[in-house]
Amino acid sequence: MELTLFVIFGAVAVASAFMVIVSRNPVVSALFLILTFFCLAGLYVLLNAQFIAALQIIVYAGAIMVLFVFVVMLLRTGKEARRGYRLIFQKSIGIIFVVLFLLLLGSITLMVSVTGMRGPYTAEAVRHIGNTQAFASVLFTDYLYPFEIISVLLLAGIIGAVVLAKRKR
Amino acid sequence: MSPFWIDLIIMLIKVIVVMGALLGGVVVMVVVERRGAGFIQGRLGPNRVGPWGWLQPIADGIKLFLKEEFIPAQAYKPLYLAAPAFFMFIAFVTFAVIPFGDKVELFGRTIQLQIADVNIGILYIFAFASLGVYGIVIAGWSSNNKFSLMGGLRSAAQMISYEVALGLSIIGVLMVGQSLRLNDIIGMQTQYWSYLPRWNIFIQPLGFLIFLIAAIAEVNRIPFDLCEAEQELVVGYQVEYGSMKFAMYYLGEYTNLITFSALIVVLFFGGWHIPWIEGLNIHPLLLALLQVVAFVVKVFAFLWFFVWVRWTFPRFRYDQLMRFGWLVLLPLAIFNIFVTGVVMVLIP
Numbered sequence: 001m002e003l004t005l006f007v008i009f010g011a012v013a014v015a016s017a018f019m020v021i022v023s024r025n026p027v028v029s030a031l032f033l034i035l036t037f038f039c040l041a042g043l044y045v046l047l048n049a050q051f052i053a054a055l056q057i058i059v060y061a062g063a064i065m066v067l068f069v070f071v072v073m074l075l076r077t078g079k080e081a082r083r084g085y086r087l088i089f090q091k092s093i094g095i096i097f098v099v100l101f102l103l104l105l106g107s108i109t110l111m112v113s114v115t116g117m118r119g120p121y122t123a124e125a126v127r128h129i130g131n132t133q134a135f136a137s138v139l140f141t142d143y144l145y146p147f148e149i150i151s152v153l154l155l156a157g158i159i160g161a162v163v164l165a166k167r168k169r
Numbered sequence: 170m171s172p173f174w175i176d177l178i179i180m181l182i183k184v185i186v187v188m189g190a191l192l193g194g195v196v197v198m199v200v201v202e203r204r205g206a207g208f209i210q211g212r213l214g215p216n217r218v219g220p221w222g223w224l225q226p227i228a229d230g231i232k233l234f235l236k237e238e239f240i241p242a243q244a245y246k247p248l249y250l251a252a253p254a255f256f257m258f259i260a261f262v263t264f265a266v267i268p269f270g271d272k273v274e275l276f277g278r279t280i281q282l283q284i285a286d287v288n289i290g291i292l293y294i295f296a297f298a299s300l301g302v303y304g305i306v307i308a309g310w311s312s313n314n315k316f317s318l319m320g321g322l323r324s325a326a327q328m329i330s331y332e333v334a335l336g337l338s339i340i341g342v343l344m345v346g347q348s349l350r351l352n353d354i355i356g357m358q359t360q361y362w363s364y365l366p367r368w369n370i371f372i373q374p375l376g377f378l379i380f381l382i383a384a385i386a387e388v389n390r391i392p393f394d395l396c397e398a399e400q401e402l403v404v405g406y407q408v409e410y411g412s413m414k415f416a417m418y419y420l421g422e423y424t425n426l427i428t429f430s431a432l433i434v435v436l437f438f439g440g441w442h443i444p445w446i447e448g449l450n451i452h453p454l455l456l457a458l459l460q461v462v463a464f465v466v467k468v469f470a471f472l473w474f475f476v477w478v479r480w481t482f483p484r485f486r487y488d489q490l491m492r493f494g495w496l497v498l499l500p501l502a503i504f505n506i507f508v509t510g511v512v513m514v515l516i517p
Contacts, residue, residue: 025245027245027248027307027310028248031248031303031307034303041296050287050288050289050292051289051292051349054289054292054293054295054296055292057296057297057299057300058292058295058296058299058336061296061299061300062295062296062299062300062302062332063299063329063332066299066302066303066306066325066328066329067325067329069303069306069307069310069325070306070322070325070326073306073309073310073318073321073322074322130288130348131288131289132288132289132349
C-alpha cells in the first residue's frame with residue numbers, strides 16, 4: 001500500500017516537474033508546478049509528516065503559487081511563448097550539464113547510503129508526542145537560532161519589496 | 170468478512186451519507202437563499218414550483234441540464250473544462266475532516282461520525298480551501314474574456330489577503346485547545362465553567378468575529394463578492410460558463426458555504442455538543458442522533474446568517490476590501506493572539 005502510493009506520488013511528481021519545463025504555456029507550467037508540490041505533500045504524508053505536508057500545500061500551493069499565477073496571467077502569453085529566445089550553443093551546453101548532473105546523482109547514490117541515519121523521532125515516537133508538537137519542540141529549541149535568522153531575512157525581503165514599490169518614477 | 174472490508178464498507182457508507190447530506194444541504198440552501206431574499210426585500214420570491222417553492226431547485230437543476238453545452242471559441246479548452254470540476258471537487262473534499270457527531274457504539278464497533286480523523290484536521294481544511302481559488306482563477310484566465318480575467322485576478326488577490334487573517338484568527342483557539350485535531354477542539358468545549366458551557370465563543374470572541382468576516386470573504390459572498398460583482402464584471406469568472414459547468418460552480422459555492430458554517434460551529438460553538446444534556450439519562454444511540462441534529466441546526470443557523478448578511482450589506486469597493494483586510498483584520502488577529510498569550514501566561 002505504502003509502496004504503491006509512493007510510486008504513484010513520485011511518478012506524478014517527476015512527470016509534472018518535467019511538464020513544467022516542457023509545456024509552452026506559462027500558466028500551464030505553473031499549474032504543473034502546483035501538481036508537483038501537491039505530490040510532494042503526499043510524499044510527506046507517507047513519511048508521517050502531516051504537519052509539513054499541510055504547510056507545503058498551504059504555503060507553496062495555496063499562497064506562493066497563487067501569486068505566480070496572478071503575475072503570469074497578466075503576461076501576453078501568446079507571442080512570448082511562440083517566439084522564445086535561444087542562447088548560442090544552448091543545446092550542447094544543456095547536454096553537458098545534464099550528463100554532469102546524472103554523473104553526480106549516480107555517484108552519490110552509489111557511494112552514500114540512501115536511507116541515512118535514524119534520528120530519535122521514529123514514526124511511533126512522533127505518533128506518541130503528536131506531529132505538530134514534535135515539530136514545534138525541535139523548531140523552538142535546537143533550531144531556534146536559524147529560525148530567527150530566517151525571519152530577519154524575510155523581513156529584509158518585505159522591506160525591499162516596499163522600497164521598490166514606493167519608489168517614485 | 171475481514172475487519173478490513175468492514176472498515177471499508179463503513180467508510181463508504183459515511184462518504185455516501187456525507188455527500189448526500191451536502192448535496193441535500195445545497196438544495197435546501199437554494200430555496201432558503203431565494204425565498205430569504207424575497208423575505209428580506211419584502212417580496213415573495215419563487216413560490217410557484219411545489220409547496221412554498223420547495224421544488225424550485227429541482228426545476229433549476231433540470232433547466233441547467235437541458236441548456237446547450239457551450240464552449241467559447243477563444244477559450245483554452247482543457248483548463249476551461251477542468252476548472253469547474255476542480256472547484257467542485259475541492260469543495261467536497263474539504264468537508265472530509267469535519268466531525269458531525271460523537272463516537273457511536275454500533276454492533277460492538279466504535280464508529281467515529283466523521284470521514285477522516287486527521288491529526289492536523291484544521292490545517293487540512295485550510296490547505297484544501299486555499300486550493301479552491303485555482304478553480305476560480307483558472308476559469309477567469311482560460312475563458313479568454315476580459316471580465317473573466319478581472320474576476321480571476323480580484324479573486325486571487327482577495328484570497329491571499331483574507332487567508333492570512335483567517336489563519337491567524339484561529340491561532341487563539343488552537344492555543345487554548347492545544348490541538349489541531351477537530352475532535353480535540355470539540356472535546357475541550359464539552360466541559361463547563363460551573364454551568365456555562367466552555368464554548369470557544371466565550372473565550373475567543375474577537376477571534377470569532379475575525380474568522381466570521383474572513384470566512385465570508387473566503388466563500389466570496391457579499392460584501393466581499395468582488396470577483397463576481399454583477400454590476401461591474403457581469404459575473405466575473407463565471408461569464409463564459411453555462412449549463413452544468415455553471416451549475417458546478419453553484420454547487421461548489423454552496424458546499425464551501427456549508428463547510429465554513431460547519432467549521433465555525435466546530436471551532437467556536439461546541440460542534441455537536443448539546444449543553445446540559447449530560448445530566449439527563451438518554452440512550453446513547455438517541456443521544457448520538459440528537460447531537461447530529463444539534464450540529465445540523467447550528468450549521469443552518471450560520472447558513473441563515475450568511476443569507477441575512479448577503480441581502481443586507483452593499484458590496485465593498487476593491488481598495489476598501491484590501492485596506493480592510495490588511496489594515497484592520499490582520500492587526501486585530503495579531504492583537505488577539507498576543508492577548509490570548511498574555512492571559513494564558515497570567516491565568517494558568
